[in-house]
Amino acid sequence: NAGVTQTPKFQVLKTGQSMTLQCAQDMNHNSMYWYRQDPGMGLRLIYYSASEGTTDKGEVPNGYNVSRLNKREFSLRLESAAPSQTSVYFCASTEYANSGNTIYFGEGSWLTVV
Amino acid sequence: QKEVEQDPGPLSVPEGAIVSLNCTYSNSAFQYFMWYRQYSRKGPELLMYTYSSGNKEDGRFTAQVDKSSKYISLFIRDSQPSDSATYLCAMSEGGQNFVFGPGTRLSVLP
Numbered sequence A: 001n002a003g004v005t006q007t008p009k010f011q012v013l014k015t016g017q018s019m020t021l022q023c024a025q026d027m028n029h030n031s032m033y034w035y036r037q038d039p040g041m042g043l044r045l046i047y048y049s050a051s052e053g054t055t056d057k058g059e060v061p062n063g064y065n066v067s068r069l070n071k072r073e074f075s076l077r078l079e080s081a082a083p084s085q086t087s088v089y090f091c092a093s094t095e096y097a098n099s100g101n102t103i104y105f106g107e108g109s110w111l112t113v114v
Numbered sequence B: 001q002k003e004v005e006q007d008p009g010p011l012s013v014p015e016g017a018i019v020s021l022n023c024t025y026s027n028s029a030f031q032y033f034m035w036y037r038q039y040s041r042k043g044p045e046l047l048m049y050t051y052s053s054g055n056k057e058d059g060r061f062t063a064q065v066d067k068s069s070k071y072i073s074l075f076i077r078d079s080q081p082s083d084s085a086t087y088l089c090a091m092s093e094g095g096q097n098f099v100f101g102p103g104t105r106l107s108v109l110p
Helices: none
Strands: A004-007 A010-013 A019-025 A031-038 A042-049 A064-068 A074-078 A087-097 A100-105 A109-113 B004-006 B011-014 B019-025 B032-038 B045-051 B054-058 B061-066 B071-076 B085-092 B098-100 B104-109
Touching: A004 A087, A019 A031, A019 A087, A019 A109, A031 A064, A031 A074, A042 A064, A042 A074, A074 A087, A100 B032, A100 B045, A100 B085, B004 B085, B011 B019, B019 B085, B019 B104, B032 B061, B045 B054, B045 B061, B045 B071, B071 B085
Parallel strands: A010 A109, B011 B104
Antiparallel strands: A004 A019, A019 A074, A031 A042, A031 A087, A064 A074, A087 A100, A087 A109, B004 B019, B019 B071, B032 B045, B032 B085, B054 B061, B061 B071, B085 B098, B085 B104
């Protein structure tokens, strides 16, 4: 039972390099999210996708782009990495229905920009 | 004022103690309340989920929601070293937006 799967788990980038974080969920959820988590800041929403074909900015979108490739996959791209983007990134997906509203997370991607 | 406040800790307790973790919030429209446990170098894991006010119990864990006071709590009975983690509260009005507390680090000492 995989849930939400992220790759890579660890990455070191040089300033100015680009990279894409991949995320896939197997729970047939409509909504998917990318968060970053920094010490003392908690989880901050970067982008989310309410459904296949739509994406919206969250609290901290600058420096990032996203692609909702299909219902299962939602990728996060750093076009020109900066040291301020050193963080832990979590992909998540939502199940919401008449019976409830919960969000499930992947295991995280640790990114260091030097 | 932040939308969700949570005591950041760290909180250290002896094994077997009862632990109380708390969050306060300002948005009266929140209806769904969650607690997540996050071990070091891992993603947040859904621990408890509650809709509206009331209590919910699952083994050693009890979640309480008091919407009139805008206050939620997670109680851990007979705490174990394996409960050592960061605990995040989360809330939602029912759509796609979730608000998270900053987390409380808990250490349960053998």
